[in-house]
Amino acid sequence: MAWGKLAAQCALAGALVIGLGAHAWAETMVVRATGPSAAAYKPGSKLADGGSLVLKAGDVVTLLDAKGTRTLRGPGSFGVTASASAAPANSVTLSALLDTKRVRRARTGAVRGGLGDAPAAPPRRPNLWMVDIAQSGTLCIADPAAVRLWRADTAKPATVRISGEGVQATANFGAGESVAAWPAAAPVREGAAYRLSDGARAADVRFTLVGAVSPGLDGVASSLLAHQCAAQLDLLVETAALKDGPARN
Numbered sequence: 001m002a003w004g005k006l007a008a009q010c011a012l013a014g015a016l017v018i019g020l021g022a023h024a025w026a027e028t029m030v031v032r033a034t035g036p037s038a039a040a041y042k043p044g045s046k047l048a049d050g051g052s053l054v055l056k057a058g059d060v061v062t063l064l065d066a067k068g069t070r071t072l073r074g075p076g077s078f079g080v081t082a083s084a085s086a087a088p089a090n091s092v093t094l095s096a097l098l099d100t101k102r103v104r105r106a107r108t109g110a111v112r113g114g115l116g117d118a119p120a121a122p123p124r125r126p127n128l129w130m131v132d133i134a135q136s137g138t139l140c141i142a143d144p145a146a147v148r149l150w151r152a153d154t155a156k157p158a159t160v161r162i163s164g165e166g167v168q169a170t171a172n173f174g175a176g177e178s179v180a181a182w183p184a185a186a187p188v189r190e191g192a193a194y195r196l197s198d199g200a201r202a203a204d205v206r207f208t209l210v211g212a213v214s215p216g217l218d219g220v221a222s223s224l225l226a227h228q229c230a231a232q233l234d235l236l237v238e239t240a241a242l243k244d245g246p247a248r249n
Helices: 003-024 091-098 217-226 230-239
Strands: 028-034 052-055 060-064 069-073 076-079 137-141 148-150 158-164 167-173 179-181 193-197 202-209
Touching: 028 217, 028 230, 052 069, 060 217, 091 230, 137 230, 167 179, 217 230
Parallel strands: 137 202
Antiparallel strands: 028 060, 052 076, 060 069, 148 179, 158 167, 158 193, 193 202
16 A cells, blocks of 8 residues: 555544644643753753743754644744744644554555656655664664564665574565565564664664553654654654744744
8 A cells, every 4th residue: 555545544543633632732842952052941841832932043942832843043032832824734744654553554665756857855754663774773663563664765676684682584675665564583672672784774773662652743752752762753853844934033
């Protein structure tokens, strides 16, 4: 099943999940902060609606609320609450990103542009819980039975060798496929560490099991922050970015 079709099937469920978050949580969460004021805006902290942030030159703070994420860049004073004109992130895309169950049946093909088309943006994992074969780091896993491998370059068939925890296993991608099954021979358990190699590149991943994740963007972000799953948090922030451009003073 193509990922686009899968995403469409998830749209209603995703809208309900995101809507639940909007009703159950009225605060805004800091998810990233760098610069001279970073100590005052620690990731995971909540900011009351109606307040403001006073940032210095060099400050960059990313906020997440029920609508999505936005990044503030100092210097300046910024409202905590997103403007009423801010368009929420695409609910279909977010639903597919956060889904923990249907990913186990996903098969994604290559996407090709027409002759003369503008260069496409680099592909991103369509699901938060997939393992990017080119990305090292700690990976949060919500459902060990649903783990899948993902690759950006689908032009050729590829075999990924997985080693660690006393096992050697392989996973295969067909030409045009970006998703492959995680081999059963390599257990997905807390703390398990593996090296992935397709011959051209290698990545080292360590699994941490997070169990059931609270609904809504805030629940997912809190879990990723608590377990230091930085790459997945970055993917969530990018995918959930509000569509009104950079925040204004």
